[in-house]
Amino acid sequence: METPSPEIAPQSSLIDCGGLDALIGALSAEGYTVIGPTLGDGAIVYDEIRSAVQLPAGWTETQSPGAYQLARRGDGALFGYAVGPHSWKKLLHAPVLRLWRAQRHHDGSITAQTDPPPPLRYAFIGVRSCDLHAIGIQDRVLIGGQYRDPHYAARRGGVFIVAVNCIVAGGTCFCVSMNTGPRVRRGYDLALTELIDGERHEFLVETGSTRGAAILNRIPKRPAADSDRQSASQATERAASQMGRQLDTGGIKELLLNNLEHPRWDDVAARCLACGNCTMVCPTCFCTTVEDHTDLAAGAAERIRSWDSCYTMDFSHLHGGSVRASIKSRYRQWLTHKMATWFDQFGTSGCVGCGRWITWCPVGIDLTEEVAAIRSGRRDDNG
């Protein structure tokens, strides 16, 4: 078949590794703080980068439930891995943030002030399709409705997104099941597909916005041919065929909500640590808690907002104690919110299939297995 995938725009371009470095340079020159994947602490994490040299060339990883390990690839690919422990939420929806502080004055009056948002504009390099969907979900939750989170809005506004189409899938990925990847569709300024094969190491670049086109105009590139688009399309299809996990989402909301008393919840509760790792690594989880602090004299006070988790007891603490005292009720809350009640609340699934929940669970609980177990042994509570 010689016709290129109709998904890839015919006016796409090619850049090489020097071009990618030039892109990072051009974004920095525009005043962006560039964040991209880089090696750190035994994993591929997201951190500030100043040049393409800091990308994890030739590295990949193996992922399975509760296990992540870096590994060498046989080539020098810059994006030859899936997603790691960090997600972009750490930058857009700050893990710990002071909301305001207040000062009591000698005359007894009180003044309060909020901190200005950080004077940063981010450019993200290497945003995968699942994570782009996750950003879309957080946009809807945090700034899409009547009550906008000004802190998220300040960080999110103007983020320049260089997406990357996955050329390999991780052992816990299931974006194909969630219909969120591996090919990015919208929401980016530029989208890259790495073409690496023998001597060849280039990137097919698609443009998703006028500012994306403007930046691209400032770096060395050449027009892509149909054969390049074909190769790019095949590379992503290969990733799609490598999904480490799959999830049957047919009627998933009814399946879960009709099986709230299924014995599988007890089974998973015996394994779950209620440590909260899954909610923290999940790129769509948005819950926070606030704590107030004063100095000793109670002359100054501040309110701190931090990522919270439905796995903590405080999360559901009402008068008299925690409403979800058992691990079972907390695990069930999280899975049913993500996969079922999220539809009612926000119109989509809360899961994008990135697999972080599976990989970064210290005891390797695999939600795809849990849902499959409920499905195969469904007993519909009232049925």
Add this chain to the structure above:
Amino acid sequence: MPRSRRAKLAVWKFTSCDGCQLSLLDCEDELLELAREVRIANFLEATRAQLKGPYDLSLVEGSITTPADAERIRDIRRRSRALVTIGACATSGGIQALRNFKNVPEFIAAVYAKPQYISTLSTSTAIADHVPVDFELRGCPIDKRQLLEVIGAFINGRKPSIPAHSVCIACKRSGTVCVMVAKKIPCLGPITHDGCGGICPAYGRGCYGCYGPAETVNAASLANAWHAAGASKAQMHRALRSFNANAGEFRAAAEKLDEDD
């Protein structure tokens, strides 16, 4: 606004290493403010001056290991409006609670030339096992910011903001890559109370459990994960039998591992 009356603060020591009360002196930047806001009524590491009770806030360090300790803590409780225990010794019995699982007379006979001079209990126990406690601040040693938070809360009549969730939450908030998942290093973090902010994992080590059991503990499941990471039951047992060996859930978890053997 200046206070009409400064709270009287007392610091008491039982069986302990003094590390926790020294955290108070370690608050170098806040010491002057502290001295402005409270009257130090009893704090032998800082001053020989001792004021009579009653005390608005007593900070109690150390565990109960002698009959005399058991008497003295009742007296201190009677003279204290609020009593807060600080550190693993005072909240669970400390490392010295390892004696709870052994034969103490045998130790005494092995160590002391004249065992008859030694008057000690066969256990090391938490202050809360002897008197009512208003708040327990965890850690071996405690964290000085948490200590200031607790003192500030008590002298201002508010609730201390000291979350009881796992160390994992602290790791994730700070972006630390999980050592258990990425390096197969056995870690107690998932069942350990936060407080340190996840220092050890940030330096590539597993959590040692200094802050004792988190609000929810599933030690049996963690033991399986340790096993998968190549750690034996004996290693997990040893990890649980440290500064917080006598804390309810850690103690029960170690006993369960004994049974399984």
